[in-house]
Amino acid sequence: EAGVAQSPRYKIIEKRQSVAFWCNPISGHATLYWYQQILGQGPKLLIQFQNNGVVDDSQLPKDRFSAERLKGVDSTLKIQPAKLEDSAVYLCASSRFSGATLNEQFFGPGTRLTVL
Amino acid sequence: SQQGEEDPQALSIQEGENATMNCSYKTSINNLQWYRQNSGRGLVHLILIRSNEREKHSGRLRVTLDTSKKSSSLLITASRAADTASYFCATDRNQGGKLIFGQGTELSVKP
Numbered sequence: 001e002a003g004v005a006q007s008p009r010y011k012i013i014e015k016r017q018s019v020a021f022w023c024n025p026i027s028g029h030a031t032l033y034w035y036q037q038i039l040g041q042g043p044k045l046l047i048q049f050q051n052n053g054v055v056d057d058s059q060l061p062k063d064r065f066s067a068e069r070l071k072g073v074d075s076t077l078k079i080q081p082a083k084l085e086d087s088a089v090y091l092c093a094s095s096r097f098s099g100a101t102l103n104e105q106f107f108g109p110g111t112r113l114t115v116l
Numbered sequence: 117s118q119q120g121e122e123d124p125q126a127l128s129i130q131e132g133e134n135a136t137m138n139c140s141y142k143t144s145i146n147n148l149q150w151y152r153q154n155s156g157r158g159l160v161h162l163i164l165i166r167s168n169e170r171e172k173h174s175g176r177l178r179v180t181l182d183t184s185k186k187s188s189s190l191l192i193t194a195s196r197a198a199d200t201a202s203y204f205c206a207t208d209r210n211q212g213g214k215l216i217f218g219q220g221t222e223l224s225v226k227p
Contacts, residue, residue: 031213040219041220042204042218042220043159043204045215045216055214056211056212056214091158091159093159095213103208103213103215104149104161104164105159105213105215107159107160109157109158110157
């Protein structure tokens with residue numbers, strides 16, 4: 001079974017530029033998550049999709065971040081415009097379904113974003 | 117907001133020794149999970165313990181859960197250099213699968 005794919009692996013941009021990340025979850029996984037992980041901290045959930053609907057985006061800075069999951073498969077996360085504090089690793093994860101008792105999440109390798 | 121707090125923040129041991137990491141959380145949970153993150157890589161799920169379980173084993177891993185104290189511990193026995201990584205606890209509060217991660221424990225196992 002192929003894992004969660006993410007691209008690019010690394011991205012360096014200047015502040016006020018825009019950037020987009022792509023994620024392809026494990027086939028058949030209904031739930032997709034985007035996390036932000038700042039150096040030295042644990043991952044923080046930005047947004048959760050169930051199929052192509054948003055379940056939780058309470059911690060997504062909506063003035064600059066947006067995400068979509070068209071057709072309920074792959075997803076893109078966009079930042080526009082980027083700020084210095086957006087420098088982090090952006091992790092995508094998927095799980096078979098949400099709300100289950102045993103909700104193991106499978107993570108991609110992440111995209112390391114550096115904002116200069 | 118971070119749900120879990122892990123202790124210690126960093127741990128350095130010799131190969132063959134046991135490593136114990138602790139996690140405390142604030143609210144009631146559905147289950148608690150432990151993940152490992154190697155340098156520069158994504159997180160890998162290690163073990164899940166349900167709120168009605170007290171102890172669980174998987175290979176060299178042993179996890180305990182004390183819901184009265186809102187705490188969990190992860191024990192790695194007979195550690196190896198390959199166990200060097202950051203370990204995170206994550207709590208599931210039955211909010212549609214949402215996980216809240218702790219700050220992590222950075223484990224270094226010296227050969």
